[in-house]
Amino acid sequence: MTLFGDPAVWLPVVFAALMGLSILIYVVLDGFDLGVGILTPLGNEAEKDRMVASIGPFWDANETWLVMAVGLLLVAFPAAHGTILTALYLPVAIMLIGLILRGTAFEFRAKVALPKKNAWNVAFFAGSIMTSMAQGYMLGLYVMGLDNSWTSQAFALLTAVFLTVGYSFIGACWLILKAEGELQLKAVRWARGGIWGVVLGVGAISLATPLVSTRIWERWFSIPEFFLLAPLPLMSAALILGIWVVLRRLPTANDSFAWLPFAGASALFVLAFTGLAYSFYPYVVPEKLTIYAAASAPESLMIILVGALIVIPVIAGYSALAYYIFRGKARDLRYD
């Protein structure tokens, strides 16, 4: 039984990692489809349809990662779950309403008579931006330790805007990959603009996090950690530069490299997330509750882990299958 050491010690770490992974996957996947939603007002009627078509087969599964993340928080860290979600009560509600508007608009806009379609287009956009702003706001508050001071609120508003810009950026990159012709050109332009917002956003959060917390300051700015961590910001800078260079050359004549901005943007999200995760580990409620103190009983976690180890590879497999089936340029969405 002690083959792997004391489960009360390593199980919380495993579940924190699983939860982090779900959040990361969610932010990249739903990030791009929320981003596409935020960009829809910029396209004309036909382009709107094409933009929605590019995410139609994926959005539901993408959102399921959010359910997975909150589910893991719920099941693995019940004590933290209540604290975090009651502290974020209002932004959570706004996000949920945004998700409701967006998810239903997907279906309604395709089924109603033409005059009503416009209203659902508005709902689709509004839902997307409400969701991303609320998520950014929650991220900001979380970074600031879930307190309600004016500075925290101001910072949270800032992260709300930047996350929205970040989502739009990765959304534009997705469209470069999935769209052709005029729409693809537009997407390249959007991405070129968006990348500056990303630079500002990553910069702002990286500066603010160590400043608000001495603990995080010490984690980053002591020797040797500083040098061990140096690759994170350096790689991010190199990535941004790379994406920028590629964006200037897109689209190419034979559409080669159209996948590069999206891959780069995803990698950027991964790096930013890794930095954040490092800053907060081992806390699940910043500065208040560690993953060890908040974890469920090891027996219950073990039951979930066994299932997760079997099921997650299967989920990964059939998710990949779906992306493979709907590979290539987006076509009109049709049931038949």
Add this chain to the structure above:
Amino acid sequence: MEMMDTLLLSRIQFAANISFHILFPTITIALGWVLVFFKWRYARTSDQVWMDAYFFWVKVFALSFAMGVVSGITMSFQFGTNWPGFMESVGNIAGPLLAYEIMTAFFMEAVFLGIMLFGFSRVPGWAHTGATVLVAVGTTMSTFWILVLNSWMHTPQGFEMRDGVAYATDWFAIIFNPSMPYRLAHVLLASGLTVGFLIAGMSALRWVMGERSAEVRKSLRLGVIMGAAIIPVQIYAGDMHGLNTLEYQPAKVAAMEGNWETQGNVPLLLFALPDEDARENRFEIGIPSGASLILTHRLDGEVPGLNDFVAEDGTILHPPVNAVFWSFRVMVGTGMAMLALSWAALFLMRRGRGIEGLPRPVLWAFMPMAFSGWLATLAGWYTTEIGRQPWLVTGVLSTDAAVGDVAPALVASTLVAYLMIYGALLVAYVSVLVYLARRKAKGGTAPVAGRPVSGAIQSIPAE
């Protein structure tokens, strides 16, 4: 007082959200299998009419599914935002069950839904049918896991309490808790009925508007047959479910029957106004000894009474009587209406010439009954859930102990926002259903019965 308000508002909010949510799963669970049935019939007969039916109903499915998903996501956050005490005390049991629902059901549904809806021209026919089957399996699995959890909250076992926290001791006992098989069967059958009457109702609407396609005939027939076949089984299952409840939650049964004193020869009340202050019924109309007969299979059988569930100091330990009493009657009444209408229609169709044999009033009756499944399902859940009060988990956790510390004004404002959105979405949903039916009725007037299918060798055209 503050906490009291938060409690009341949180209860209303939870009830509103889950009531809205369940409307759509009740449709998608069985409709998924009906779509599988359409594809199977098409594969067997190569008759295009089955694909026509598939393409009409898959739209309803997609819309309902989206409504189910977004309201379901709201549900999973509610545990944390409004009922933190729930997970803190029974999280060790609820957690793994919810996790298994997410891992084994939600992902499967969500991923294969994309392939099922938009993949028809991209994957071979067998793969598309496979995706349809997996979506149906997914919704059914999801039902299984969530009902295991819900049933465990009604009839908990297989755990021990340490310092106010439940720890699992026997997962088999937790999953196969006493009320689970009955609840699962009853809910799956309820879904079948909801869909049967929805199909019949919408097809009747199309028929009355003048559509005479082979598809509308087949759909109407299918809806009527589904309703007529399932309702007797449901009544039997409901009866068994009630007997199970009598054994494990007698206070709930006492409230359902409106019976105050534990005694024999208890009448089956058709109407009464339970007065909870005077602790008696007004204006009783009942069938003598009916309740005793149904619950104990003996005329003088003893039925538990509500007065047994009052503590020495006067604290009331039984659920609110009126809500449970009336919800139960609405459910059973709707069930009886379903029985009457579907059997009458079946009889007329056999005697007459199929659909043509159905007189107008019967067709008209099916239209409002399209939503009878919703009514009975909600009424049933209200019976069950309000009947569990004052407990959240019977005997383990009371509802007021689980509520979160959120300002009442905050809960009130989100509640208003949800109610407005849900109201608007319900109106939009029903009007889109009517719109789809009308568009189909206007466009599809050409009789297509017996239409030959080109190249009818392969079951479903690939690419």
